[in-house]
Amino acid sequence: MNASTEALPVVVIGAGPIGLAAAARLVERNIEPLVLEAGPAAASAVRDWSHVRLFSTWGEVVDPAAEKLLAPTGWTKPDAATYPSGREWAELYLQPLADVLGERVRYGATVTGVSRTGRDRIVDADRDAQPFVIHYTAYDGTEARIFARAVIDASGTWSTPGPAGGSGLPALGEKSAADRITYRVPDLKDPAVRTRYTGKRTAVIGSGASAFTALAHLADLAKEQEGTHAVWILRRGISGSTFGGGEADQLPARGALGLAAKAAVDNGHADAVTGFRTETFERDADGRLILVGEDGRRLDPVDEVIVLTGFRPDLSFVSELRLGLDERLQAPTALAPLIDPNQHSCGTVYPHGATELSHPEKDVYLAGMKSYGRAPTFLAMTGYEQVRSIAAALAGDHEAAERVELTLPETGVCGGAGLFDQPAAAEEPAGGCCAAPATLTIGAPASSSSC
Incomplete structure (x- = not known):
């Protein structure tokens, strides 16, 4: 890196946590940062789940x-x-922090591409000596570019939720x-949103913290409004770890959330349908939705569907960079074995930093929820340690x-999933945690960023 490149800022994508x-x-x-935020204020993704x-x-x-x-x-x-x-x-925290950073945070800047100046991903010659070029679009549609000595992509995964389809594709x-x-x-304290679910039959697809939250909120509504009922759709069966650690969870609010979801089922406010992988949505004569599974099962019609099957990283705008990503999780290759939900619970993922987050492209880092790809095992504290490193x-x-x-903290029983400080949900395997909600919560979304 030459002297002129060192004088450039480090561009941070996303003004979330x-x-x-x-x-x-x-x-x-x-080191001078420049934060590019697509929204009109700090923590735009967090504000989407403000309730x-x-x-x-x-x-x-x-x-x-901070x-x-x-x-x-x-x-x-x-x-x-x-x-x-x-x-x-x-x-109370994220916007005041952005305000202190002042002009180092640029709002209304949607990043559309990141590359090396004068080098697409094919070219080797003198690559590491070139600064990064970041293209973005402003609110008024104006296209602009800036140069950077390094790039930290902390844009989260909130903008790319998983579909209902059991194959990973939309049903x-x-x-x-x-x-x-x-x-x-859904924010059931919002009168317009509340009306949408009052007296209705709602399917909730997912098995993580966000699904627990939705079930708990719908159960509360069912206690007040006759005819309100939830159908909880799980791709796997119900086991001892389905509802998390309960009273043994050292994140007590998360444990309470799982217990609230269990109570929704036990008290008859929700029916659980297990081993169901959605393949098709059909409509009946009244316009209600009929979910059809891969095994041919057809569920009774529902009025609404809440899909909470996790989130995915948007890698489209970093496609010209040489990223080393795990083929399954879409997380950095050195990090992926540490966070694989098929092998680890949230309590077994140890703190990590620059080494595990490095890529073949020097001075590029994915941080926060985005670094975890599709793995639902993220805590805000983990992200803070990442960026410190x-x-x-x-x-x-x-x-x-x-x-x-x-x-x-030790996180109790998490099944095969992890911790989210942002609303998130994992379907394969079951579970989800993260700076997630206490009345339900994040860990992550989102991001989102994370919690």
Whole structure:
């Protein structure tokens, strides 16, 4: 890297929890960041699930470097033992942090492409010496570009939810049934949204924290409004770990969430349909939806469907970079074995940093929920440790980059899934956790960023 390239900023994609923490860590290292945020304010993805409460406490979702930046402004950290909602997280912490960063955060900037200046992904010659070029589109449609010494993609996975189809593709008829399907946990405190589900039969597809949340909220509505009922659709069966760790979970709010979902079934507010992989959406004469499984089973008609089958990384705008990604999880190859939900629960994923997040393309990092690809095992604390290490590596402090400065809580029984600090859900295997909701929660979404 030449002197002119070193003078360029590090571009951070996404002004969510991890992106803003990355900027704070870079400032701490006297490296100039530039955060590009597609939305009109900080934490746009978090604001999309503002009604959801995290199952991580305030003490676990505030980055230490960010707290140092905020302290001179008179900012006071909320009670560390309480659980913020998405709205509180965004308004009381993430937006103030973005405000302190000031012009280092650029809103309305949707990144459309990242590459090496004058080098597509094929060209080897003098590649590492070239700065990065980032193309983005502003709100008014204007196209622009900026140059960077390094890129940290913390854009999350919130914009790309998984489909209802059991094969990973949308089920036949899923797109045409969009008027009756949502891929987010609905805010039943919103009168318009509440009306949509009141007195209705709603299918909930998914088996993670977000599905637990939706079931718990629908059960509360069913207690007040006659005729309201949920049908919980799981691709696998129900086992002892389906509802998480319960009272043994060391993230108590997450354990309580699983117990609330279990109560929804036990109390008759929801019916569980197991081993069902959705293949087709059909309509009956009244316009209601009939879900047809791969095994030919046809479920009774439902009025609405809530699909909560996890999230995926959008890799389209980084396709000109040489990324080393696991073919299954779409996570960095060195990280993937550590977070594979087929092998690990949230309690067995150890803190990691720049080494595990590196790619063949030097000075490019995926951080936060995006670094986990399709794996539902992310905590905000994990993301904060990631960007601490990345900033140290970019500053040339390799000893600090390799050092572990985080102790994760034991997370009880998570099945094969993990922790989310952002609303997220995993279907294969069951489970999901992350800075996720306490009335339900994230860990991740989203991002989203994460929690």
